[in-house]
Amino acid sequence: MALSSGAPPSGVAVIRLSGPDVPAYLRAVSGTVPEPRRLTLRPIGQQSLLDRGLVAYFPAPHSFTGEDCAELQVHGSPAGVRAILKLLTGLGARLAEPGEFTRRAFENGKLDLVEIEGLGDLLDAETENQRRQALARFEGGLTQRIEIWRNSLLDLRAEIEARLDFSDEGDVEESLPAEFGAQVGSLKSDIDQALLSVEHGRIVREGIRVALAGPPNVGKSSLLNALAQSDIAIVTDEAGTTRDVREVPLDVNGQLYVLLDLAGLRETDSKAEAEGVRRAQLAIENADIVLWLVAPDIEDIPRPSVTVPLLTVATKADVRIVPEADVAISAKTNAGIGELMAALQEIGSSLVTGEPALLSRERDRLALLAASQELDRATAQLGMPELAAESLRRASHSLERLVGRLDAERVLDQLFSSFCIGK
Incomplete structure (x- = not known):
């Protein structure tokens, strides 16, 4: 649990909960579990009334974290918020760590790493261009482009590995299609073109x-x-x-x-x-x-x-x-x-370009540069299919690391430490 809104005093305070015991906590503090995704006015308390506020329930998996989630929207009184947090702690809930809600969303497949970086940039955005860039990344613009590249790589890998594994079968030709090299070159050209936008994106993000x-x-x-x-x-x-x-x-x-x-x-x-x-x-x-x-x-x-x-x-x-x-x-x-x-x-x-540049971090540049270099190697190795297949596999892994499907732990701790407690 965490206070996800600004520090009190404030007009409204939002207390967020996530985890399998959320329904039990809602019954304990508000009497019932409200209808999913519908704000319900309920008394907040147990032995005595602490406040009266709106309660929202988001059952798994259709929630931000992918777990059962709830929000208590109460008055932003410092004393009231402290009393509600104390009640929840007494029932067994614990305070969230920085970025823990977003980390759970990542671990449960609700967001990938580049989308989370976009969310972090959105929280920090101070200018209109920064907001537009961060929102486009958070909404999955870069993820979709990476997915297109990954699917192209999977097709290329399937083509070359089929000949390695089943070259003795009558329905699989031993030589690669004539257009195979051109397909590898086209994919590399697309990634290289994206690399040119990294500096534009960096300028929008950092100024x-x-x-x-x-x-x-x-x-x-x-x-x-x-x-x-x-x-x-x-x-x-x-x-x-x-x-x-x-x-x-x-x-x-x-x-x-x-x-x-x-x-x-x-x-x-x-x-x-x-x-x-x-x-x-x-x-x-x-x-x-x-x-x-x-x-x-x-x-x-x-x-x-x-x-x-x-x-x-x-x-x-x-x-x-x-x-x-x-x-x-x-x-x-x-x-x-x-x-x-x-x-x-x-x-x-x-x-800067007219449209938001989705690539803006050094991590983006290194991942795409590594994929481009591996595609270069694959092109030079087409006469040795075993080596070309390995280079294509490494290119895929570079993109998978970017979205957090491989080696994600290396960047997670640093990334989430910059998030606020309630996010």
Whole structure:
């Protein structure tokens, strides 16, 4: 059992139960087991009335966990909730662990691993794009695509293994069909195409990382405050004020941007500032967009060599505009901030696709990359059917690990530890 709603006090508190003894607990605390999937107003208590609320019963297997489940929707009083939980504990129920309801749903075949990851992302979603992506994964969009790939692999494996096992039978040809190699290549091409969307999905899920870079005192922290419309970063005229990477999330029309305020790039004898410069250089290398800041009163330094879009931003435009910049802004007057945001959005729109990218995790990328590599091996081994069959089997296993049908325990504990108690 667990309190699945927010911490009291609240208007309504939802207490969730799951397990074979749920009907007995319902009789003990509310007098009867209500009609399945119908909210029923019942007194809650045993020796004395603790509350009055709505009771819902979901018998197995048609429930979230696949077990008998129930929900008590009661008033969100801290004292009332504590009394009901104490009553249930006294009857033998125990408090759920983080993510235990979802883990039971997985163990009972109600959800697979990628759907559970989608549920976790949905709970954490802060922007519209994150919500759409997470919901599509939770609703089984990626699972359906993986199932198509698995079925194709099963057909290919059946074709090649039939010749290995029954080549002496008269109705089984010894050689593979002429189109067999093309079918393997078509499947690999489809998986490789999906792999190209992983980075787009990662950007939606984690946000577009925008590095604010340049020499000290060029106006990085001032620009961060202007973009975030808040005094988040400390601004002084002393060089080296920023010594660590500060991350500020920004929701821009449903897409998450993560602004990175970095230490100014320069040679320094200070160990603390030198570490800040090292972290700044690493952040620039891992950024999706780099804003390179230049100012009329600061000597410019060589720009970093990056493969991602780099936008030159002339700061302190209220003093003097540096020529040859892509955008000129003034954090003091907010001049040019709208133009800079428009330029950021234009670049950001090229980094994400119109439809939600279902692949968004490193685990996704590694699983599909392994399957693609095994298909490559199978293509090269068609003259040796035994080896080709083994490569196809390994490709299948890579996809099965992704949905949690093999080696699921490796990721379950870490995954469910991020879930709330009542989920």
